[in-house]
Amino acid sequence: MKIILASKSPRRKELLDLLKLEYEIKVSNAEEVIEENLTIEEQAKKLAYIKAKTVFDETEGERAIIGADTMVIKDGKIYGKPKDEADALKILKELNGQKHKVITGIAILIQKENEYQEYIDYDITEVTLKNMSEEEMKNWIKTGQAMDKAGAYAIQGEFSVFIEKINGNYTTVVGLPIHKVYEIIKGLN
């Protein structure tokens, strides 16, 4: 069974590598449109589904396509990737010293002979950030690592000194709930 990760995120690749299986990466051009009338859980699942479905429609044969979408939420507000460095600082100031939630939607679309299966789910982890000084936030942004990440931070790497604690799955915060992906993928031949 051919496995395709529909994401260009190096963090998701690193997590999927843990399963020790062969897979390809094929990124869709699906636009990430946030719909206002859906719950956050529905949005995360829908965005993951769109990413996987676009790649599914562009491929053939027996295959499993893995899509994922990660969002940071605090007080009902959704934080995506920062627009620029000033936006990254604004986001970090809003998240600073407090709890927020990280939700990752996953969609695995499987074509097996004539049987089609969809597995669509999400996982939520609560993250508590330490109190950072403005200098610490600016130094982090200067590393260039804030810009391609929802919420302008990464739980792994240099930023990890500012993570007080989490409640939930760690890989969900990184961007792919690998404990859930593993359960689906291990059943494929």
Added chain:
Amino acid sequence: MKIILASKSPRRKELLDLLKLEYEIKVSNAEEVIEENLTIEEQAKKLAYIKAKTVFDETEGERAIIGADTMVIKDGKIYGKPKDEADALKILKELNGQKHKVITGIAILIQKENEYQEYIDYDITEVTLKNMSEEEMKNWIKTGQAMDKAGAYAIQGEFSVFIEKINGNYTTVVGLPIHKVYEIIKGLN
């Protein structure tokens, strides 16, 4: 200020590397003796202290010595490193599908001119493991990665597919609560 990590653990080294500072590794020959009359928190702090103190006594000048000790606890029982593969399987079966706690004691001993400071603390994280089959446990043990780890598992890497969730700090489970180490170390000149 010279910084010395008193541990040969590659996971602790990887975490300390995140602070982007120069340090040396010097391992003490302190024996890890578990004292029965101490609480688990006191044991973790004491073992971390002994590791740091042994190296402190073997070195001179302005220096900060970082020691750490990690233990896995379930139902009052302390799990260290497995004695052999059969013991690793026994440990994993006892932890399987349930919650346990990981405690890491840290001791940072600082000599600054004529001033001596000790910082001794611990951090606890609750870990929930998924239900593993015996085959999955045996395959994990076969990778050879179970043997040098308290509780016979690692939260990072291949085993991460079996981690349901955690409540607390991730790096505490890896073996060094880097958010706490950072706060002490950043104040040193």
